[in-house]
Amino acid sequence: YGTMEISNSGVLHIGGISTVDLVEKYGTPLLVFDEWEIRKKAREYVKAFNKYYPNSRTVYASKAFLNQALCYIIEEEGLGLDVVSGGELYIALKAGFPPEKIFFHGNNKSNAEIKMAVEAGIGRFMLDNLKEARYINKVAGRLEKSIKAILRVTPGIEAHTHEFIQTGQIDSKFGVSVYRDQALKAIEEIIRMDNIELTGVHVHIGSQIFNLTSFSRTIDVMFEFMNNVRDKTGYILKELDLGGGLGIPYTEDEPDPGIDEYARLVSEKVREKSHEFDYPLPVIINEPGRSIIGTAGTTLYTVGTVKEIPFIRKYLAVDGGMTDNIRPALYGAEYDAILANRADDEREEIVSIAGKCCESGDILIHDIKMPEAREGDIIAIPCTGAYTYAMSSNYNGLRRPAVVLVNDGNADLIIKRESYEDLIKNDIVPARLRKIKL
Numbered sequence: 001y002g003t004m005e006i007s008n009s010g011v012l013h014i015g016g017i018s019t020v021d022l023v024e025k026y027g028t029p030l031l032v033f034d035e036w037e038i039r040k041k042a043r044e045y046v047k048a049f050n051k052y053y054p055n056s057r058t059v060y061a062s063k064a065f066l067n068q069a070l071c072y073i074i075e076e077e078g079l080g081l082d083v084v085s086g087g088e089l090y091i092a093l094k095a096g097f098p099p100e101k102i103f104f105h106g107n108n109k110s111n112a113e114i115k116m117a118v119e120a121g122i123g124r125f126m127l128d129n130l131k132e133a134r135y136i137n138k139v140a141g142r143l144e145k146s147i148k149a150i151l152r153v154t155p156g157i158e159a160h161t162h163e164f165i166q167t168g169q170i171d172s173k174f175g176v177s178v179y180r181d182q183a184l185k186a187i188e189e190i191i192r193m194d195n196i197e198l199t200g201v202h203v204h205i206g207s208q209i210f211n212l213t214s215f216s217r218t219i220d221v222m223f224e225f226m227n228n229v230r231d232k233t234g235y236i237l238k239e240l241d242l243g244g245g246l247g248i249p250y251t252e253d254e255p256d257p258g259i260d261e262y263a264r265l266v267s268e269k270v271r272e273k274s275h276e277f278d279y280p281l282p283v284i285i286n287e288p289g290r291s292i293i294g295t296a297g298t299t300l301y302t303v304g305t306v307k308e309i310p311f312i313r314k315y316l317a318v319d320g321g322m323t324d325n326i327r328p329a330l331y332g333a334e335y336d337a338i339l340a341n342r343a344d345d346e347r348e349e350i351v352s353i354a355g356k357c358c359e360s361g362d363i364l365i366h367d368i369k370m371p372e373a374r375e376g377d378i379i380a381i382p383c384t385g386a387y388t389y390a391m392s393s394n395y396n397g398l399r400r401p402a403v404v405l406v407n408d409g410n411a412d413l414i415i416k417r418e419s420y421e422d423l424i425k426n427d428i429v430p431a432r433l434r435k436i437k438l
């Protein structure tokens with residue numbers, strides 16, 4: 001995984017730093033990001049698309065993980081940023097991310113969010129519905145601005161992935177469906193709006209997709225749709241945003257479809273379809289999240305309670321859990337684990353790694369072969385960069401972990417561990433209750 005290595009003394013190192021030293025300095029749970037791994041994935045996207053389809057751009061889907069430090073890396077690697085709320089937009093703008101490289105998604109953008117984004121001068125509005133388009137047109141009209149926008153279309157494609165993370169099916173809360181010409185009608189209205197320039201269409205069929213033919217079928221549907229729009233309105237859609245969704249292997253058993261292969265396949269398919277329909281080659285946009293940040297993150301935990309139920313199971317309880325990684329509880333997601341302070345020890349027993357939340361479902365890993373672990377050992381769970389911290393919570397009063405960025409023997413804290421004070425910072429006790437003697 002990334003720049004991981006095991007030292008002579010059997011200690012797991014990430015980015016040239018000992019995980020034991022990291023834990024000593026920053027405590028656990030600790031999310032460690034390997035900067036080179038993030039850069040490497042970003043570069044793989046840029047390089048592969050430059051090779052197969054230079055007229056393309058990649059925007060990082062910040063929902064997978066976002067903070068200000070990461071904005072610098074994403075910008076330096078030449079990627080744009082996809083945000084989905086006023087909050088993500090705020091983080092990006094505060095970091096100084098160039099607004100014209102920001103794409104704004106969301107199925108229910110509030111009027112306040114829309115105003116904020118129009119005023120900031122973001123690059124593209126990813127229109128989810130007509131209501132939103134009408135409001136954007138109005139705000140832009142008042143400010144005498146022309147807004148570039150892309151319409152999100154639902155193509156009626158069921159990607160082979162967990163039901164919770166499928167988004168391309170007709171019955172979806174996202175986008176305007178191609179079904180019964182809804183999307184066509186939306187486009188007919190949008191292209192007549194004075195202050196919106198519709199540059200293209202967007203589609204996102206789901207996440208953690210291994211089967212690349214799902215992307216191919218999506219491109220088929222999109223070209224049919226774009227061609228239909230041209231036939232009915234004469235309008236040419238210049239940009240085709242294919243969303244994100246490329247899967248990554250979380251464990252050794254899972255395949256790695258690979259960024260290069262993905263880029264090659266979609267590029268070829270888009271060319272083929274352009275040719276078939278005699279449609280001008282569109283700019284391809286892609287919005288990867290997981291495949292940029294997922295493998296770069298490793299979470300370090302300390303083992304506390306070791307509980308053995310004879311002949312049934314052994315639990316290693318760690319000091320985090322569903323609050324810093326809800327994916328196993330929510331999607332049945334699977335991970336690998338490494339005993340970080342004795343990484344060379346023989347894996348000789350099967351254990352389950354349990355979180356510390358008051359939920360039986362808070363099990364990070366079911367039945368994994370590990371070396372015999374004791375209280376105080378450090379467990380590393382790799383591939384925890386995407387949708388972990390981003391989906392974290394304070395359930396059970398747990399504090400969000402610290403996040404460090406490691407690179408070439410250096411570690412920098414990029415998010416402080418939450419404090420107990422943070423847990424009450426928005427708390428207000430009304431005066432009349434304060435009179436009660438505690």
Ligand code: LLP
Nearest residue numbers: 061204207208244245246287288289290387
């Ligand atoms: N673009 C759009 C419009 C999206 O909705 C998403 C993800 C992406 C791009 C990025 O997809 P990615 O490349 O990361 O697969 N929490 C779930 C994943 C939810 C994905 C939501 N949308 C998980 O932990 O598996």
